Amino acid sequence: MRRSLQDQIEEAALLLFSRQGFNETSTFEIAKAANVSEATIFRMFKTKHDLYINVLDKYGRKADLSYNSIFHKLSFENLESDLKVIVESFYRFYFDNIHITRIYISNAIQFSEIKGFNYLSFPQLREFLEGYLKEMNIRGKISEELIIRVSDLVMSFMVKDVAFLTTFSKVEVLDEKILSHLEEKWQKRLLLLNLML
Template identity: 35%
Template sequence: MKISEMMEQFLNKDEESNMSEKQKKIVKAAIEMFSEKGFAATSTSEIAKKAGVAEGTIFRHYKTKKDLLISIVMPTIIKYVSPFFAKSFVQEVLENKYESFEVFIRKLIKNRYEFAKRNFPILKIYIQEVFYHEELRGEFQNIFLTHVYEKFIKIVKHFQEKGEIAEIPPESVVRMIISTVFGYMLARFLISPETNWDDELEIELTVRFIMNGLKNQE
């Protein structure tokens, strides 16, 4: 499921929100447009048309498109969507049993690749804003630590005990894996999306890189 689809479900069910129905329509429209076209390519007139409101209605609530993004869209995504997808990642990847560390790594990379492929226009905005806003960064870190980190560490320790990967601090192993996979996703979808990528080959090379780097040399 895409972030925009998930966001619409949460907004429709949210009974505690202080947003009016018009505001909810604006937020849903903004997230859908940002997901499809990206932030820079989306105009407030397009958001208004999608939401079925006058463009002036947006500016009565939000001074600029950026204000709409920072004050409502990003906090709403972090509040509702991020924990859901963190839990989904845990269920789909981290709570399974694997016959080898390589099988685990392969599953992890393919899972994140499919997620990024479905959602990268909105993820691009997320990545950019998290770097520049400490509050958003703190929320993201909290979600990672709450839902993902300990289970990731547990898997690393399991395969270290089996002798499949090097005895280096598990925290370092997690950091290396995340930085490698994140780097691949950035190159694939943000830095060089126009490149004629052979995704199966790139995933395979990424798996080999991680496995060779973490191989137990004893």
Template identity: 30%
Template sequence: MTEYDAFKELLESDDQEQLTPKQQQIVQAAIEMFSEKGYASTSTSEIAKRAGVAEGTIFRHYKTKKDLLLAIVSPVITKLAVPFIAQSFVKQVFKEGEHEDFEELLRTILVNRFEFAKKNVPLLKIVLQEVAFHPELQDRYKEVFRAEVLPHFERFISHYQEQGLIKDYPTETVLRLVITTVIGFLVTRFIIMPDGEWDDEAEIDRTIDYILNGLQV
């Protein structure tokens, strides 16, 4: 699956209006170049050259280079990264009556995020590169995360703490420790050292063990 195929699958899964052939060429080229060079270092003329279109064609579809970036990144964050967590992820991970064991929940979270990252490395790389520089993307992520994910996580953490399974840390602290460890693993695995000699199953086990040793009573 190419970078654009993953993006196209995202749009189709959300019943978005289909892109024209020219838009497909532009978006494919932009995804490749933003992933390789970053948004700031990529010019619209370079995108046009790789896409095999005139630079003016880009501006007929997207008024500015930032509009093109947002056309790519916004769906990835708001309709894949966030709702994948906030909807599909919640349904898969935060099921009522399941995951009585904290280790089981951690494994479900980590495997779920691992498969997502593995499938969407170039798009994930663009999100990680650009979200820090675009407040509108940050605001959308925080809005959905706080509304859809945090309440479920709080419920589970309260349950585990009442059962004496994990330390009585504030929910925000538990969330931070889990998220930073999981994201650190995924970023290292797929972006920083993608060509390393990885034993993925063993690394997942070690990551879970590390979190458990820090949080279990």
């Protein structure tokens, strides 16, 4: 029961911190949104800042890419079509974790606790990508030196897109319209990648 209460608070906080920022979100608002009293929040978290860190940590950890679901969609034959699949999966991943993503991006300056870069460039995502590229190298589809270069490029485009969509454009849901727009962009980007091969 208590667990559930703590969850309620953390969820409400996540959403509000994501939409309004830390200082713009009052504990009163969080309490109301979580359907508890302010006092309850402070019994569970020493300070508002504590709650913040807790939320970051919890949802940061939770954000976990399900590799298998991607793996079995890959051909390991055609780099281009595989990258399309990977890229879309990544976008979906970011937007499935939209709130934590946005907090990391937009509050990075004020809170040194956030090592946004690492999170955003998502070591795991990069790792996954590089894993795939290595496999492709083994299979003789790309040269070794291209592994890092391709992953750099792909992550760069991804991160930039996500940052701008979530902060400047305040997009919270990745609908069909946005997806097709991104697909178009990547059509051209993949042309560039083809050149590298």
